[in-house]
Amino acid sequence: MLTPIFELTQTEKSISLKIKAPLANVGKAELVVEDDMVLFHSSPYYLRIHLPGCVREIEGSVGKYDSDRGEFNFEMAKCTPGQHFEDLDMIGKLLLPQKSHAEIKPKIEVLGEDQINVDDGMTDDEDWFIEQEEMCEENLMLTASGRYGFANKLCGLNWVDRDEFSEILDLKGVDFGSIRERTRERRENEGKEFCEDHYLADFMEPDDLLREVLAYVPPWQAESEFLCFVSAKFTSEEREELKKLGNRDYLLDKTEQKIALLSLVDIIFSYAYNHRMTMGDNSVESAWTINKLSATLSWFQSYTDMKDVKVTCARRAIIYPLCRHWELTQTVFKDTHTLLSLGRRQLIKCLLEIHSLFNASHPRYMLNRLYITDYCIWLQKCSEKTIQRLADLFSKVTSIFHLKLYYLSRSTEKTRP
Known part of the structure; x- marks a missing residue:
């Protein structure tokens, strides 16, 4: 049928x-x-x-x-x-019945409408996600070895080791190494691939393309005296795609939920960079750009705090793309915050676009299987309150300005990030 x-x-x-x-x-x-x-x-x-x-x-x-x-x-x-x-446009969410909390085991929740409330054993005053201390980092580093995919829920998938996966993944030996080892290896790799000459040339002499890109106004933003948000609505094509993706339940503990939300920021940043650089008209390089800029998608990175997310995004934005400019990176950060502030529907629209790009870029369809499809389904059940907390946290963490001075001085200091 x-x-x-x-x-x-x-x-x-x-x-x-x-x-x-x-x-x-x-x-x-x-x-x-x-x-x-x-x-x-x-x-x-x-x-x-x-x-x-x-x-x-x-x-x-x-x-x-x-x-x-x-x-x-x-x-x-x-x-x-x-x-x-509510959520009559969340097609996948409507296709399966809601499960009662009585069916869920203690300390594990189906992340639906009430994912961060008193049913989770938390009150509105207990903003666990806003805290910046790395209280769960050691547990994450010890238990996440060899894991990857949405919320670090996967391990030991044989098809991940195919030769073609090396085209889209910088990390070698997926089933080996802890998150800490991956992070160390990634930073060393970024340090080696950073080009001082390229960065300084773009920084000192921005070309006409960069000026045009910086002046570009995305469709989710209206140009006026005050920032005016355009309400996100799904097109008929997007509703059809959500229907095809179907629905499923996700049993995530709070650590896994935090991993999923932080990696979502990383992916949306890479989307925002590509959208601004192409001014909304995707190119043959768009799938590569999103894949490469996102450490989640290219290194199976798992984050423990928002500062690490923003630092990693900034590093990769001035190392890998054709245009490497600090002001551009800051503008993309603003775009990312806007997308997060617009809520679930806008984020799902972005992810559906990524899904389409990856499906048309072999072998990046595997990244859809590992991450993007799950995000499209999970976000339909995620509460708007959770996404707004994520947007607020993103705007509060601003301690990355030192990167500009760091990279400008790196040619004389000869240090490795």
Whole structure:
């Protein structure tokens, strides 16, 4: 059976469901509404949706079919008029039923709507993520040896060792070495590949392209006297892609959740750099740029604090791309903060674009399997409060200004980062 493309909208009293099913047997179409579940069947299509609230059929109401568009339109009444149904555009989240907390083992949570609240044993005053001390670093270094992928949940995947993986991964010997060893090896490699002449040439004599790139205004930002955010909405193509990705549950402890969130910043920074450099028109180098700038994707890096994330992003931005300029790096940091501040939907849109780029760039499709697909699904269940905390933390950590002076003086000091 095929899962059709669908779209949900709401008013104060009703929910409208639009289903695109051009091959449907209209005469045998059936819609069943039961509490929070809506089931549609019309061969060869089958759809089961689990809503965040209860609905009922409207007496005397019938579905409509637009033969020109191949679309069904149904309307259902909210059992509680005025109730706002959240995340109706999070396609993957609607495809599977929500699990109750009683099904979750102690100290492990399904990261859904209430991932950082009293159900986690925490209060709003306990901002564990804001703390900068590396209280869990030793445990991470000892237990994460040989692990990689989303939230460091994977290990021992034989297909990762294929020869073609060396094209996209700087780290050698995936199944060996602790996170500390990977970090040391990465920093040594960055130190060797930093080119003082290239950096100083771009810094002292910025060209016309750089000036144009710095002046570029991304589509998620409107140019006005004050910064005006454009609300992120999924296109029909993006909704279709989310449907294809499906849904799954992620059992992450707090350390794994922290790893996932910090690595997300690293990936979004690399996306923001590519978007600004191409001014929104991706090139054949875009997949390479995102892959190379992200230490998560090129070194299977796991972070323990936001300062390490920002330092690593800044280092790689002035070592590997064609354009290596400090002001550009700072501008990309601002872009990254804006994207984080816009919340889950904007981040998912960015990740879906990365997913498409990697699918078209063999063998980077493997990075989708290891990271991007999981992020696209997990973020649909992640709370907006968590993402806003992440954005706030990103803006607070600003102790990387020394890198500019460091790299400018490196040619005389001859030190290694």
